Amino acid sequence: MKKNTHFGVVALAIVGLLGLAYYAYNANRAPVGAPAASSGAPAGMAMAVEVARVKASDFSDDAAAVGTLKSNESVVLRPEVAGRVSAIGFRDGAVVGKGDLLLALDAAIQEAELQQAKANLSLARSNHQRNVELLGRKFLSQQAVDSSAATLRVQEAAVQLAEAKFAKTRVKAPFKGVVGLRNVSIGDYVKEGQDLINIEDIATLRADFKLPETYLGRLNKGLIIEVTSDALPGERFKAALDAVDPQVDPVGRSISARARLDNAAGKLRPGMFVRVRLLFGERKAVLLVPEQAIVPGAQPAVYRVVDGKATLVKVRLGVRRAAQVEVLEGLADGDLVITAGQLKLRPGMAVLAVGEGAPAAPSAGSAQTGSGTAAAK
Template sequence: MSRGNHRFVVLAVAMVGLVAVGYLAYTGFRLPSAPTLPPAPAAGAGKEVARPAPPGAFPMAVETARVQASELAVDATAVGSLRSNESVVLRPEIAGRIASINFKDGVAVSKGALLVALDNATQAAELDQAKAALALAQANQQRTQDLFAKKFVSGQALDNTQAALKVQEAALALAQARLDKTRIRAPFSGVLGIRNVSVGDYVKEGQELINIEDIGTLKVDFRLPESYLAQLSPGQPLEVSSDALPGQVFAAVLEAINPLVEASGRAISLRAQLSNSERKLRPGMFVRVRLIFDRRDKVLLIPEQALVPDSKAPYVYRVVDGQAQRVPIKTGLRRNAQVEVVEGLSAGDEIVTAGQLKLRDGAPVRSLGAGAPAAAPASDGKAAAAAGSGK
């Protein structure tokens, strides 16, 4: 055998040996598969095995409520601010030194009450001078008139004395007006604020002294979208409430409608009048306004959570003889978690309010709260027309 053939045989034998060793190693170290165990005998062999109950065999627990016929107000809500019926900051028309202050801060005053007096020595002297000049002019006029009657003076002389008399009368009125400007009085009955000056201060023309507010009647300023314009008219009733006085509602009346609609927000500015005889409210307060357009009786209302939306029409599940009955309905207005039912239900019907998402038409149900009345509609909900299906 040649040397080349001998080398080929050795390599072939070596390759066969390596393959054999690898196969033995693979089969020797491979984990044995788990033996297949026979199925365990069922409990109670020889007896019929119980099968699970089909779906719907047991009543599903749900919460329910009764459809109620209640009064529903068609209204709109907004936020507004309170303003004084009359409000002014008193300022002197002339400069001068304060001689006296005749009020206490925060007290009620009547119209015409003297509040601040300026030093009026100069004005009083001017008034006395004007009075003396007027007396002289009156005497001259009377004397000239007597002489004119005796034809001792001309008619021009009489005219001159009459003109001089009128000039002195005007001078007296001017001096009296200057003196009156040193006395600052209340222009109307109201409540004073907090003064910013003291006795002895020299004040300039137009300097702020004290504010006075008529708060016996308040104005309510608020705005509504222009879509309400056709429903607005002066004299409509309003309800006003404040977060500072929880639980209290104050009656007001719509007083004025601004003829100009704001172009920026497409809103209408409105003003109402509110009686504040007990002075519980103050100007500048934030308030919530409810404008009532109409009140409707015997409106069917259901809780909003009972409504199941659908592409065709919303529906609810009505409980009839222990079974859930799917009932399409037509809705109307919404009021703070309450929905008006226009068609589909009657007063006293029992409807599912919780658990209806797992129900189907005809499924047996067990009520956890059968006959529970629906929550009363809130009186301050927003007017949101939801007529038709699903709105």
């Protein structure tokens, strides 16, 4: 019984394999160039490709880049001498003026040295004045007067030195700006060169960015620039090109540039990421084609559809923008170019245009009307 069952399964498998082989043999014998049942005879002889129309439109000539905002002036204040903090003259994040006292160190020794120097200067001035009077009465020699004059100059220098030592215990704002967050308190002992507080001039900001070297000849000081930030969606800030680095980066072949913008409202801050748009002007009747229409090679080219056939046309390209490419030479307004299927094309091949730029097919209504007219006849 088991042997008969096993034999039946094997026989059934053999019959199935023979059936599959017969089906594959008949399928391969079908004519290679036979058109599909759903396609007409003319469509079977042409290659279907996607096309688009060359459009002439007004073009905003600009360039886009990304950059970083920097303060117009920025510095981290550090003491030139070590000492203990005796006074703090600002609040965190406050606006301070140029010359405002921000932080004072204990200066008892420097003050004493200054007072001593001033006392010595006063004595030297009195002695010199008395010697000058005695010289006029012929009671003193010229040499004694010269010696007292030299002593006077030494004491004047000593006062200046003492004043300079005292000034180094006072940290003042070098320009008008906004101070940051302090990390010291009254009574802290700070070392020479230790970071105390940063101060930023943010009334005017600098936007540093890079552009390809191809824009070098078009960058002029004062060029209008539009700045936007993801942190402030919908807001646009006007800036002007301030400077261009004279050296081109030999690695990335890029140019470093800097724009300056007004920030009186204080909405922007140093360190922010911004998008920069350089406005070169408006251009009229610019020919644009989709990027995918360009056939790469030693010289760019496109396939143009002429009388239902693909014609390879060499073109000269301009700027690229939003998946569109400017065509300077080689095409005209209204030309039909192929945007997909170029890899299988050869010049002169018959093509069937489909897509946005394809010629409109007859409507169903007009077809029915024609059929009805023929039927009536």
